[in-house]
Amino acid sequence: MEGEARERVDLTLLRRHLCAATLAAFLCAAGFSFAAPPVAAAAPGISDIRAWTNEIYTRVAIDTGDEVSWQANTLRADPARGLPPRIFIDIRGAGIRDEILRKPVEVRNGLLRQVRAGRFGRDTVRVVIDLERESTYRVFALPGPFRIIVDIDGEGEIPALPTTPDAVDTPGSVAAAPSSEDPAAPPPAVAPSVPPSAPSGGSAVPVRKHRVRVMIDPGHGGKDPGAVGPTGLREKDVVLAIGRRIREKLERSGEFDVRMTRDDDVFIPLEERTAMANKGRADIFVSLHINASPNRRAEGFSTYVLSRGASNREDLELAARENGVPVRKLQGVKFIIDDMFTGARKNESLRLAKTVNDAVVRHVSTRYPGAQSLGLKQAPFYVLVGARMTAVLVEASFISNAREESRLRDPSCLDGIADGVVEAVRYYGQNGILAHSDY
């Protein structure tokens, strides 16, 4: 694989790919084509390689669809051969789309140099991630559809930027600084849904040393309606409405830089939502969902943090449903919870989750007395795996409960839920509980 011809892929197109199109589609459209041995039709194959990256963080997703056997390893830099440190993932018995084969995705942002793939031996495909410098990493797989996720952490080895620390903390300038030096650097925006005001720097309002950056994640969307209530109310629509309310209320204060993983009825894979929050250097990640149960009398609000398992069957079934996999798949997944990203934020996430849940129930209760709190909980939600920031997932009542479904049709109830989240986030922001040292 070494010494192969390397084509530079325009990062603007790569970013566009990250939002919607596929890399394969781009490569096809750009006219690349390579002769490759035919792949047996029955063999599972790499259908796509996706990446989200900034100068201290990268997530790479390798899509295979069907479950494959894989192994990850590293190679140290070999200066004599001009080779950088490398992470490689060998996937056995797999094919690879010709469009992806041996076509490196160049990034060169100080952390990641490029991602490339090729055949290694008779029945193995090797995906190689060329790093700019030694970095820690985690690899895990998610089922349904099967994909291998590589999280690379460049924290602690951040190259000095030619700006003052205060300037770096000013909204917009973190990403703007490198882009002035390198046209291939990532932009401030992580998605088209970023509010237009975000990159402005907020010079018209009194700006704190840094504004707390919040990523709101309305669950589901597009082809995935989420849970559906007895009269047809869809979770994806409710959580988007709540998310927009939260954004509006938080932005009103001028203290927060608020982004959303989606601001439309679009489908976004779970691992991409987390990657958007990490890439956008969010301080807080709030994933919004509505619960559902075969027991139509189930009711109440709960807020979750990530954990390896669940304390009861209901929470396990909830996580499986939110993850889009059967419970048996969920139990079989061995992803790393106490990893370098999530572990350090666990206590903050627990505190924020409790504050959010208490505040949401209190605000909804002023309009609907008797709103139930199911409290702070923990379960293995994929969307929280690998989040580098304080991260919680809200299950704002049961859409399967006729009374709670009708409540969710009431804008004042959605306002109450949003007010609760906003109050908790503001409390955290104002009390400086959140760690910013890594940004």
Ligand SMILES: [Zn+2]
């Ligand atoms: Zn959901």
